[in-house]
Amino acid sequence: MNMFTLSPAAKLRQLLDRPGILVMPGCHDALSARLCEMAGFETAFMSGFAVSASRLGLPDTGLISYAEILNQGQNICNSVSIPIWGDGDTGFGNAANIKRTVKGYAQAGFACIMLEDQVAPKRCGHTQGKSVVDRNEAFMRIQAAVDARNEGADILIMARTDARATHGIDEAIDRARIFDVIGADINFLEAPESTAEMERYCREVPGYKVANLIEYGKTPLLPHDQLEAMGYKVAVYPLTLLNASIVSMQASLNALKSGTAAPPILNFSELTRIVGFDEYYQSTERYRIDKFTDIQAAESGTNSHS
Structure with missing residues (x-):
């Protein structure tokens, strides 16, 4: 069986099982996903921040709906053959909502869904004003997602905690550990603020771990080999393409308005x-x-x- 006959989730499992770190760009629409694939990347991440910005022109503060982001995801997944990870925010409700969200993302063609422990409405993990639900609700969300997967949704579950910003690194690591015990396929501690915190997280939490790397964000932007040596399996750059496209569009608009030479096109x-x-x-x-x-x-x- 080759990669073209596998489901998106099965393709992703193969990539995760290979040696070495997996470098993953973020995408926000079908065109940016297509560019990721054309550039030779084997997987990509649909960023909720980037989708909210590009589709609605609004900040990542829980304003985008389940139907809107699912529709965007269907377009993205249908445009490429590489496995796509999808930002599922808080799951859009209680346990029943979360299970529906996980199943919907699998049906849309996603290989993996990310779910987090923020209070709804959530916000970008590198911005101010975050708050997280208590432990029991956080664990309930991941249990509901794992159950949906085990009941037949062909998708991987990435469990994210934002507790570092609100409760400190000890609580964030404890939550991440229990996410792994519950059965999450992939683990994600958002916004560690130093290399020492990143090393401790990798040392104390088993399983596949994701480093979320945002230019000028809170987490150190480390080389891939250093991240791999720490124990990270995936390095994701969720906003790089959105950032680059904004810079390019602004430069082109300024050139058009002023009548000066346009940037490369x-x-x-x-x-x-x-x-x-x-x-x-x-x-x-x-x-x-x-x-x-x-x-x-x-x-x-x-x-x-x-």
Whole structure:
């Protein structure tokens, strides 16, 4: 069985089982996901921050709905063959809601869903004003997600804690450990603030661990080999593409407005290639209607000589 016949979750499990650290860019729409795949990345992460910004023009403060982010995820998953991780925020409600969310993400084509222990409405993990639910509710969320997976949802569960910012590193590590005991496939302690905290987390919590790396955020941006040596399995860069696209768009708009030289821009033929015109033209050729007239004529000629 090759990678093309596996489900998204099975593809991701294979990637996680391989030696070495897995570097994962963030995406926010079908085009950015397609660019990740074209660049050779084997997986990508749909960031809730980036989707809220790009789809709604609003901050990551729990304003985007389940239906909106699920729809965005369906478009992203359908645009690529690589496994996509999806930001599931707090699960959008109680245990029943969480199970529905997990099943919905699996049906949409996600390989993994991330669920966190923030109070709803949640907010970006590197911003101010966060608060987390108590331990029992945090553990209930992950148990509901694990149950949905065990009941047939073909998806991995990534359990995230934001308790570092509110209760300190000891509480965050304790929660992460129990997430692993409950059965989460992947573990994520958000926003450790030093290399020492990152090392301690990796040392004290078993299983696959994710380093969330945001430019100018709270967590040190360490080289991949150093992260791997610590014990991280995945290095995710959720906002790099969103950041880069904003900078490029602002530069282009300023150039247009001022009449100065524009920044480097794609040749139109390259743009059409990236968005899929080549594949579209191949498809239209294959299904060209007059082609079937030729086939029928050839078949008639064969039959008349038999």
